[in-house]
Amino acid sequence: MTQDNPTNFRPLPVVLMVLILAAVALGGWWLKSQPPSPVLNTAGMTTPSPEVKAPDNKNITLTLFIPNDNAMLEKHAVTDTNRTSAHFADLAQNAFALLLQKAPANFPKGTKLINVKTNPDGTAILNFNSKFNDSSFWHGSALTLMGTYSIVNTMTALPADDFKAQQVQFQVEGKPIAVLGGLDVHDPLKPDMQWVQKN
Amino acid sequence: MLMGLLLCAFLASSYNLSALADNDPQGNSAASSVYGQTPDLGTIKSVSVAGQEVRALPMRVGNLDILSPFTSSLSALGASASQVNPSNLPKGIPHSQQNEFFQLNIPGQRPVVMQIGKAVAYVDGKSKPLLAAPLLMKGQIWLPVFSIAPLLGASARVAPDGTLYINPTVQSVRVFKVKETLTVTISTSAPIPDGKVLMGTTDNPPKIYFDFQGFSMGFDANGSTDQQTVSDGKDEIDQVRAGLFQTFPDTTRVVLDLNKPMQASVQPMPDKTLFAVLLVSPGTAAATVTNVDDAPTGNGSIKGLTIVVDAGHGGHDSGAPGQKSLEKTHALDIAKRLKKYLQNMGAKVLMTRDDDTFISLEGRVSYANSHKADIFISCHLNSYTGSSAGTETYYYTPQSKNLAYEVQKSLDAASGLPNRGVKSARFYVIRHTTMPSVLTESCFISNPQEEALVMQPSYRDKLARGMAQGIANYVKKYR
Numbered sequence: 001m002t003q004d005n006p007t008n009f010r011p012l013p014v015v016l017m018v019l020i021l022a023a024v025a026l027g028g029w030w031l032k033s034q035p036p037s038p039v040l041n042t043a044g045m046t047t048p049s050p051e052v053k054a055p056d057n058k059n060i061t062l063t064l065f066i067p068n069d070n071a072m073l074e075k076h077a078v079t080d081t082n083r084t085s086a087h088f089a090d091l092a093q094n095a096f097a098l099l100l101q102k103a104p105a106n107f108p109k110g111t112k113l114i115n116v117k118t119n120p121d122g123t124a125i126l127n128f129n130s131k132f133n134d135s136s137f138w139h140g141s142a143l144t145l146m147g148t149y150s151i152v153n154t155m156t157a158l159p160a161d162d163f164k165a166q167q168v169q170f171q172v173e174g175k176p177i178a179v180l181g182g183l184d185v186h187d188p189l190k191p192d193m194q195w196v197q198k199n
Numbered sequence: 200m201l202m203g204l205l206l207c208a209f210l211a212s213s214y215n216l217s218a219l220a221d222n223d224p225q226g227n228s229a230a231s232s233v234y235g236q237t238p239d240l241g242t243i244k245s246v247s248v249a250g251q252e253v254r255a256l257p258m259r260v261g262n263l264d265i266l267s268p269f270t271s272s273l274s275a276l277g278a279s280a281s282q283v284n285p286s287n288l289p290k291g292i293p294h295s296q297q298n299e300f301f302q303l304n305i306p307g308q309r310p311v312v313m314q315i316g317k318a319v320a321y322v323d324g325k326s327k328p329l330l331a332a333p334l335l336m337k338g339q340i341w342l343p344v345f346s347i348a349p350l351l352g353a354s355a356r357v358a359p360d361g362t363l364y365i366n367p368t369v370q371s372v373r374v375f376k377v378k379e380t381l382t383v384t385i386s387t388s389a390p391i392p393d394g395k396v397l398m399g400t401t402d403n404p405p406k407i408y409f410d411f412q413g414f415s416m417g418f419d420a421n422g423s424t425d426q427q428t429v430s431d432g433k434d435e436i437d438q439v440r441a442g443l444f445q446t447f448p449d450t451t452r453v454v455l456d457l458n459k460p461m462q463a464s465v466q467p468m469p470d471k472t473l474f475a476v477l478l479v480s481p482g483t484a485a486a487t488v489t490n491v492d493d494a495p496t497g498n499g500s501i502k503g504l505t506i507v508v509d510a511g512h513g514g515h516d517s518g519a520p521g522q523k524s525l526e527k528t529h530a531l532d533i534a535k536r537l538k539k540y541l542q543n544m545g546a547k548v549l550m551t552r553d554d555d556t557f558i559s560l561e562g563r564v565s566y567a568n569s570h571k572a573d574i575f576i577s578c579h580l581n582s583y584t585g586s587s588a589g590t591e592t593y594y595y596t597p598q599s600k601n602l603a604y605e606v607q608k609s610l611d612a613a614s615g616l617p618n619r620g621v622k623s624a625r626f627y628v629i630r631h632t633t634m635p636s637v638l639t640e641s642c643f644i645s646n647p648q649e650e651a652l653v654m655q656p657s658y659r660d661k662l663a664r665g666m667a668q669g670i671a672n673y674v675k676k677y678r
């Protein structure tokens with residue numbers, strides 16, 4: 001390799017400079033005239049939130065499936081007041097916070113729902129922090145099923161105005177998890193009413 | 200890129216490249232001795248996985264194997280590739296080398312651990328030679344096709360046009376009765392896509408056939424496409440045959456030879472690797488799995504049946520903790536007692552663990568499936584945050600429902616605890632085992648009263664006897 005000698009520097013010929021400038025200008029015009037690039041793949045993307053208009057407070061009733069002392073789920077209607085949107089991702093965060101609050105012993109300590117994505121096929125993808133699949137927590141069919149289906153049944157009953165969840169896929173730190181306490185959660189779980197307490 | 204070049208350099212030193220470049224007959228014979236007849240690899244021009252062509256051209260490793268970057272297509276073969284779980288690594292691998300490993304996850308089997316640049320796979324720490332090593336190039340893992348296909352239950356066959364087709368396969372057929380209804384289940388190595396099984400019937404001679412489009416012949420056919428009998432008959436079914444009805448793309452046809460015309464009703468199955476069909480006489484309302492539960496029909500004997508008893512948890516996985524004891528300890532003791540009772544009844548009993556060892560869920564399933572067990576029972580103790588009490592039994596596949604009810608009935612009677620009933624849940628070990636399978640929760644170790652009971656050997660013996668009686672009742676009534 002030879003080192004460039006500053007004394008050998010020669011300016012580009014004027015014609016070449018003009019051509020480059022013309023090409024840049026034409027390119028700019030052409031790009032401006034093109035329509036925006038379409039979204040290539042929507043799978044796995046977060047449902048876009050429409051623009052939030054001026055606060056339009058409304059009451060939304062969430063149906064929570066809360067584990068009871070007999071290891072069955074009980075339906076609780078909770079009215080979430082003062083909401084400005086009924087977007088699925090927002091409602092899901094709120095519903096999970098309520099589950100944690102009302103049945104803290106049914107989830108590993110420190111569990112956080114990092115984010116929520118939706119797929120056009122009706123799958124809600126819940127991405128938790130690493131505490132969620134703490135293997136030392138998920139023991140016993142009853143505890144595992146109550147924790148799992150309180151989430152699945154609640155999420156698939158959310159009255160969101162932008163998405164209706166048919167099934168739920170669990171992720172931890174952005175990666176799918178295969179097993180939770182012996183339960184095969186590799187593929188999405190559908191709501192299951194056999195765990196709901198019959199009156 | 201640099202990594203790829205380095206690995207190529209490494210491989211060049213590991214393999215005899217001059218031998219690999221030629222159609223080395225010695226290489227071919229080595230391949231044949233382990234994996235059956237490997238075709239002339241020089242004719243292979245492209246690779247297709249479950250009908251999708253792999254964009255990258257295949258790379259030949261002498262006449263040993265073909266490398267192709269098809270990890271992203273593994274799901275079509277019912278498998279996946281992931282970073283290695285350190286607990287699956289063979290012993291003695293330093294931490295600094297762990298990123299050279301990855302694992303293939305195959306439902307119902309233990310993970311297959313492989314190392315970039317090494318022609319060996321590890322299952323449960325035991326090594327198995329491969330025909331060629333996987334490579335990492337341009338960020339993609341290139342897998343040795345003829346080495347990997349048998350591990351996935353897939354077939355790898357070369358078409359006359361030089362395309363190497365890797366397809367899922369039809370694996371096995373079972374014929375049995377549920378109540379008065381003849382039932383046939385056909386298992387495949389990968390989930391069956393919707394609409395890929397066509398059914399046909401003929402009245403003379405009477406037969407019903409199913410075409411599995413995109414599936415090759417499994418049945419331990421070892422690459423053979425010859426028609427063969429794959430199951431004995433029962434009642435109106437004389438025999439079950441299978442053969443490759445169409446090749447490239449493949450369609451495997453499974454034929455039920457009947458002794459009189461029958462009407463078939465396909466049952467939706469939660470496990471997409473299982474295709475189930477019920478046979479009824481023409482004019483009879485088609486039965487469904489949900490309404491063929493309780494009436495006993497069989498007069499079977501437990502003698503000679505292979506029963507896998509699975510003691511839950513073990514090793515570093517203690518299971519649920521009680522106040523004074525651990526689930527894994529009681530589960531093992533109950534399982535050992537259950538084994539004794541079943542053996543006394545004449546069954547051949549195999550245990551997934553008989554000491555305080557950790558066995559993965561995949562390992563437990565693989566053990567039962569590979570031993571072709573007739574029945575699988577997994578012993579657990581329940582746990583919950585509240586004051587829950589009692590026994591419950593879980594099943595997942597429809598063929599397991601009667602077993603679950605019989606086991607729960609006897610377990611309930613033996614335990615004297617509240618009966619929480621039979622439930623269906625997607626527990627791994629009962630989802631992926633291919634035989635009637637149940638998981639019992641014989642009490643709540645989290646409940647101090649029930650823990651005190653289960654800490655008594657005589658009580659554990661009662662529980663085990665109850666489960667054994669439930670299995671015996673199931674066999675007597677339904678097999």
